[in-house]
Amino acid sequence: MINGKFFAGEGETMKVCVFGANGYVGASVYQLLKETPDADVVGTYLENPAVFNDLDKLDINQPESFSAFYKQTQPDVVVWSVMNGPYEDELIHEGLTHLITHITPQTKLVYVSSDFVFTEGNGPYDEDAPMSKLPEDHKLSTYANAKVKAEYFISKELSNYVILRAGPIYGKNKIGKLDERTDQLKYQLRSGSTVAYRDDLIRTFVHIDDLANVVTEFVQNNVTGVYHAGPDKRYSFYEFMQQIAEQLGYHKDLVEKASEHEEADEEIPKNTSLKTEKIANVMKQTFR
Ligand SMILES: NC(=O)c1ccc[n+]([C@@H]2O[C@H](COP(=O)([O-])OP(=O)(O)OC[C@H]3O[C@@H](n4cnc5c(N)ncnc54)[C@H](OP(=O)(O)O)[C@@H]3O)[C@@H](O)[C@H]2O)c1
Structure with a gap:
């Protein structure tokens, strides 16, 4: 029994909704869940051309369309993989509020968060x-503070949730999209x-x-909390981008050290790295 319902192997289907299924992270999660037996998956997109042909177009910030969509979907698990840069604040005050208003105690929320909640660095x-x-x-305040x-x-409002914090995410996702940093590195190294x-x-x-x-594992298990x-x-x-350059077949010395000078009001948090023992103790998934 998971989240108050019977799932895989027990004859009932788990309904999962991925908000942000058109994005870098969400597309991989959506694809993986589609391949999961006994999971009935719906996903949403907003502006960019949909990367899967069965996604639903939804502005999570629009109360009427959100409400209609949610009532029709009635998910057992919701994955939040939405991001909107300069409008991140609106996503929390509108979109997340709408979700929290509609979600029942039986429905689990898996919220993808960020290491930028630790801005002291x-x-x-x-x-x-x-x-x-x-x-x-501060130029980064909208995103960091919204998270x-x-x-x-x-x-404060929910008990059946996972907050999953991540630092920079890299690599090719399930539909072949690279993270922007690696994509940019590849482009520049290729052009000499x-x-x-x-x-x-x-x-x-x-x-x-x-x-x-790991998101998919959280969708299917009963684990809750912050990880x-x-x-x-x-x-x-x-250091990291030198390794990536080598993996791309280039000499690591083509990656140089950038200047560390910055204006006081534009300082980037220095060390937002994360201790990860807790997740290692509860999940099957390991991290490379
Ligand atoms: N990428 C990273 O390195 C990183 C690091 C730490 C945490 N995270 C977290 O991971 C999650 C996913 O990030 P990502 O990198 O996959 O972002 P992304 O590629 O920019 O995807 C975000 C998705 O959100 C959708 N969206 C934006 N505004 C919306 C709205 N008002 N209503 C409905 N959908 C909306 C977009 O839809 P359209 O494409 O259709 O416009 C897009 O598919 C976020 O919670 C982010 O904070 C990311």
Whole structure:
């Protein structure tokens, strides 16, 4: 029995809704769930051409269309893999609020969050570490602060949820899309340029396949709470992108160290890396 219902092998189908199924992470999760026996999956897109022909077009911020969609879908599990850069705040005040208003205690929410809830940048952080916000005039504040607000909101209003925090996600997803950073690196190396990344920004990098597998595992099991995704290794962007360059068949020295100078109001959190022992203890999935 999962989330109050009987699933795989017990004769009943689990209904899963992936919000953001058209995105980099969501497309992999959607594809994996489609391949999962006894899962009936629906997914949504918004503006970009739909990458699967059976996705539903939905603006999660529109209350009437959201309500109609949700009442018709009645999912057992919801995956939140939505992101909207400069409008992230609206996604929380509108979209996430609509979802929380409609969701029943039986329905599990798997919310994909970010290491940017730790804006002080003194990592590595475990799941119980206090979150922090950026000043409102900081260029990264909209996204980072919206993620913090979303997590507070979810943990206050719901009990049947997973908040899964991830650092930078990389690799080719299930429909062949590369993360933007690797795509850019590939483009520049191919055109003969050197590329520079900072050595003072430390992160826990997570492969898209491992992340999508772990989301799918959370969809199917009874585990709830806050978890950090990723391996126990941490790298600077410079170190990590040197490795990626080598994997792409280039010499690592084509990746150089970028300047660490920055304006005070544009400082990027230095070390947002994540301690990941907790997830390793409860999940089958391991991280490369
Ligand atoms: N990528 C990373 O490195 C990274 C790192 C840490 C955490 N995360 C988290 O992972 C999740 C997924 O990120 P991603 O990289 O896959 O982002 P993404 O590729 O930009 O995908 C986001 C999706 O959200 C959809 N969307 C945006 N606004 C919407 C709205 N108002 N209503 C309905 N759908 C809307 C978009 O639909 P359309 O494409 O149809 O416009 C898009 O498919 C997010 O929660 C993000 O915070 C990502």
